Amino acid sequence: xxxxxxxxxxxxxxxxxxxxxxxxxxxxxxxxxxxxxxxxxxxxxxxxxxxxxxxxxxxxxxxxxxxxxxxxxxxxxxxxxxxxxxxxxxxxxxxxxxxxxxxxxxxxxxxxxxxxxxxxxxxxxxxxxxxxxxxxxxxxxxxxxxxxxxxxxxxxxxxxxxxxxxxxxxxxxxxxxxxxxxxxxxxxxxxxxxxxxxxxxxxxxxxxxxxxxxxxxxxxxxxxxxxxxxxxxxxxxxxxxxxxxxxxxxx
Numbered sequence: 698x699x700x701x702x703x704x705x706x707x708x709x710x711x712x713x714x715x716x717x718x719x720x721x722x723x724x725x726x727x728x729x730x731x732x733x734x735x736x737x738x739x740x741x742x743x744x745x746x747x748x749x750x751x752x753x754x755x756x757x758x759x760x761x762x763x764x765x766x767x768x769x770x771x772x773x774x775x776x777x778x779x780x781x782x783x784x785x786x787x788x789x790x791x792x793x794x795x796x797x798x799x800x801x802x803x804x805x806x807x808x809x810x811x812x813x814x815x816x817x818x819x820x821x822x823x824x825x826x827x828x829x830x831x832x833x834x835x836x837x838x839x840x841x842x843x844x845x846x847x848x849x850x851x852x853x854x855x856x857x858x859x860x861x862x863x864x865x866x867x868x869x870x871x872x873x874x875x876x877x878x879x880x881x882x883x884x885x886x887x888x889x890x891x892x893x894x895x896x897x898x899x900x901x902x903x904x905x906x907x908x909x910x911x912x913x914x915x916x917x918x919x920x921x922x923x924x925x926x927x928x929x930x931x932x933x934x935x936x937x938x939x940x941x942x943x944x945x946x947x948x
Contacts, residue, residue: 698911699784699793702934706797707780709804716776716800723779723799725755725792727769735815749868750903752813755795761948762798762811764930766791766906776800791906794930801933810947811932818946819848825945826927827852830897833923839863839894841922843913844901845871845881849927853899854878863891867907888913892920899943902930 710717733752751769755762757776772779772792784793801807814822830840830853838861840853845866853862859878866872867884874881882891892898898917904910910931917924926935926942935942 698914698938699790699905699908699934702937703780703784703793703797705937706800706933709806710776710780710800713804716803717780718777720775721758722773723755723757723776723796725753725770725772725795727771728752728754728763733763733813733815734819753791753795754812755792755799757796757799757803760799760803760811762795762800762802762933763813764791764794764798764906765813765901765903765928766794768906785908787908790908794906794934797933797937798929801936806936807932810942810944811929812948813929814946814948822944822946823848823852826943827856829943831856833897834861838896841865841891841895841898843884843898844903845876846901846927847876849899850877850879863895865891867909884909888916892916892922895920895922897923897925900924900926902926902928902932902935902942905931905934 750765750767753764753766753769768787768791779796782789782793784790798811802811826849834840840857840862842850842853842864845864850864854877862879864879864881865884865888866881871881872883900913904913914924926940928944929947931942
């Protein structure tokens, strides 16, 4: 799926040779937890704080794009050189994602929410998310969250109650735990069962970085549920592929 998004960006860049063939650098680096989130106090559940994820940041002509990944690295080159990176290589995928987000922002394809929210932003986002979930589902149907994000899970439980919320995650230390009264299930083995009766599936943008989004999208479509991406990581891909994304406090 990321390959398709990158291909669409390449088509757009054909009309912008000054970017595609120019010498302006695209710089990508890994941020510290403090740079990414601001004050880390009270955020021990965040994978970034626990070292399970990192946030990589791409900058092009003053515009920023970010992506969460378990395989962080740094890179510098021209857009033409960046276009040769392989989105299906797990080591290069975060470079493709963050660069795509920065370039999409530069081109005006995405006008906001390409830089992760900091300090009190996640908590405020969760409050907005609570209202959006309640509005979308009302009194019927379940929500499935793909990728544990504690603040969003808390918002979903406040909106619907724990019996109407399900969560899948790939981190072994999360699977089998109960968080906010919801059992965290295995994202690889329990997906089909967890989709039963679900009307809305909230999918973390990090699924674009680990190569699982395409299969997730196919399964959700087959069940007829709505799919909504959340977070900054999928900003550019969501815009390029016409997918709905919720991200309320990011810059």
